[in-house]
Amino acid sequence: xxxxxxxxxxxxxxxxxxxxxxxxxxxxxxxxxxxxxxxxxxxxxxxxxxxxxxx
Numbered sequence: 001x002x003x004x005x006x007x008x009x010x011x012x013x014x015x016x017x018x019x020x021x022x023x024x025x026x027x028x029x030x031x032x033x034x035x036x037x038x039x040x041x042x043x044x045x046x047x048x049x050x051x052x053x054x055x
Contacts, residue, residue: 010035013051021055029055 014033021029036052 013053017051017053017055031055 017033018029021027033053033055036054038049038051040046041048041050
């Protein structure tokens with residue numbers, strides 16, 4: 001995967017995590033997220049990557 005695609009993918013997951021945080025808590029998150037890792041739930045779902053981040 002080219003670097004530009006990887007950077008864009010990480011930005012998408014950051015935006016999604018911030019949106020999810022706001023939806024679940026009612027607070028707007030303005031700090032930095034720390035990426036803890038990622039994994040695939042099952043081998044059959046390689047197109048579905050799970051990201052773990054902490055606020």
